[in-house]
Amino acid sequence: MNTATSTASIDKDTACAAGTAAAAPRVAPVRIDIEQLTLSFGETTVLKGIDLSIEPGEFFAFLGPSGSGKTTLLRAIAGFGPTPRGRILIDGADIAGRMPWQRDVGMVFQSYALWPHLNVARNVAYGLEERRVARPEIKARVHAALELVGMADYALRYPSQLSGGQQQRIALARTIAVEPRVLLLDEPLSNLDAGLRVQMRQELLQLQRRLGITTIFVTHDQEEANTICDRIAVLSAGVVQQVGRPADVYDNPVNEFVARFLGTANIIAGHTQRTAAGIVFASDTGTLRLPLADDAGEGRGHLVIRPQGISVAPAPSEQTIAGTVRSAEFLGGATRYNIEANQLALLVDIKHIRGAPDLRTGDQVALSIPPAQAIFLAA
Ligand SMILES: Nc1ncnc2c1ncn2[C@@H]1O[C@H](COP(=O)(O)OP(=O)(O)OP(=O)(O)O)[C@@H](O)[C@H]1O
Numbered sequence: 001m002n003t004a005t006s007t008a009s010i011d012k013d014t015a016c017a018a019g020t021a022a023a024a025p026r027v028a029p030v031r032i033d034i035e036q037l038t039l040s041f042g043e044t045t046v047l048k049g050i051d052l053s054i055e056p057g058e059f060f061a062f063l064g065p066s067g068s069g070k071t072t073l074l075r076a077i078a079g080f081g082p083t084p085r086g087r088i089l090i091d092g093a094d095i096a097g098r099m100p101w102q103r104d105v106g107m108v109f110q111s112y113a114l115w116p117h118l119n120v121a122r123n124v125a126y127g128l129e130e131r132r133v134a135r136p137e138i139k140a141r142v143h144a145a146l147e148l149v150g151m152a153d154y155a156l157r158y159p160s161q162l163s164g165g166q167q168q169r170i171a172l173a174r175t176i177a178v179e180p181r182v183l184l185l186d187e188p189l190s191n192l193d194a195g196l197r198v199q200m201r202q203e204l205l206q207l208q209r210r211l212g213i214t215t216i217f218v219t220h221d222q223e224e225a226n227t228i229c230d231r232i233a234v235l236s237a238g239v240v241q242q243v244g245r246p247a248d249v250y251d252n253p254v255n256e257f258v259a260r261f262l263g264t265a266n267i268i269a270g271h272t273q274r275t276a277a278g279i280v281f282a283s284d285t286g287t288l289r290l291p292l293a294d295d296a297g298e299g300r301g302h303l304v305i306r307p308q309g310i311s312v313a314p315a316p317s318e319q320t321i322a323g324t325v326r327s328a329e330f331l332g333g334a335t336r337y338n339i340e341a342n343q344l345a346l347l348v349d350i351k352h353i354r355g356a357p358d359l360r361t362g363d364q365v366a367l368s369i370p371p372a373q374a375i376f377l378a379a
């Protein structure tokens with residue numbers, strides 16, 4: 001990236017006037033299109049025909065288990081690693097031939113990668129010095145970036161004198177200082193303790209909203225992705241399994257992998273049949289028959305029911321399933337029961353209310369599964 005293009009891409013007139021963000025320039029948001037991206041390390045193909053479109057200003061997550069290709073995909077966008085096949089477009093322009101610094105893309109690495117021998121201000125100035133930005137402008141931009149992450153008072157400290165969370169903010173300030181058009185964050189919160197993670201993810205979100213910068217956030221933590229991202233792409237083995245808003249993907253997983261990866265699910269193998277009473281699911285065990293919504297497909301497949309989709313009815317009826325409580329896990333807001341019902345082990349979450357009696361091991365219960373809570377995934 002040269003300074004001319006970077007400055008051109010910043011609309012200083014739209015700088016946010018709120019609080020310390022007054023000095024923060026807003027970036028004209030860009031769109032990212034990834035088309036049929038395939039990437040191999042030697043014989044091993046780790047990205048297999050990725051198609052994704054990320055909207056201008058969107059906070060987008062790549063979510064997937066270890067080894068699914070999240071970092072590889074992020075690095076391909078930034079211009080690191082082997083040359084992929086397929087196309088990456090930023091605002092319609094193919095960036096294939098551009099070196100990393102010509103892409104207007106800022107990446108925050110999981111390890112932060114701060115220079116230990118440089119103080120905070122010099123660390124943040126580093127990318128600007130490399131781009132030969134004039135001294136007075138470097139000073140102003142370093143200060144603005146540090147203000148933005150609430151670290152202006154730490155300019156003269158060295159990385160070793162900072163906590164993990166503070167180092168993370170400096171890494172972020174260093175990337176923002178060069179005013180990239182795209183922010184790529186590779187598991188930026190993974191080194192922080194649970195409390196700081198929750199605080200930092202909200203700070204990240206606010207910062208992203210203030211800057212309006214198209215951001216891709218890589219994580220294997222579904223809660224992290226769900227809480228701050230506009231949309232997520234669930235990756236497995238180098239393939240995008242599903243893209244959507246977190247709640248939509250959670251409620252309507254397209255396959256068993258996504259259902260299991262986004263939260264806990266009861267998954268029961270079986271088949272559906274149209275009967276006079278509507279669509280009915282029958283488990284392979286032959287012990288469960290359940291009416292489903294009318295639009296459930298017919299054939300073989302799996303039924304997905306979230307633990308909170310099953311409730312305990314006040315009394316048994318024709319619509320309920322008899323079960324026996326086998327074990328319980330107290331989760332704070334809810335208790336998760338393992339209930340044996342018709343030879344199936346079902347996880348059932350019951351909201352925990354202070355003072356209300358909990359179920360005990362051995363208790364007999366009547367379970368209710370409303371059709372809307374059961375998702376049928378055809379095989
Ligand atoms: N330089 C490399 N050479 C060979 N194989 C690699 C290289 N980098 C990554 N891989 C392989 O590519 C696959 C995807 O790796 P990647 O780092 O993208 O996964 P990830 O989703 O980021 O995982 P994690 O959550 O553990 O960071 C893995 O199987 C990994 O072993």
Ligand SMILES: [Mg+2]
Nearest residue numbers: 070071072186
């Ligand atoms: Mg990774």
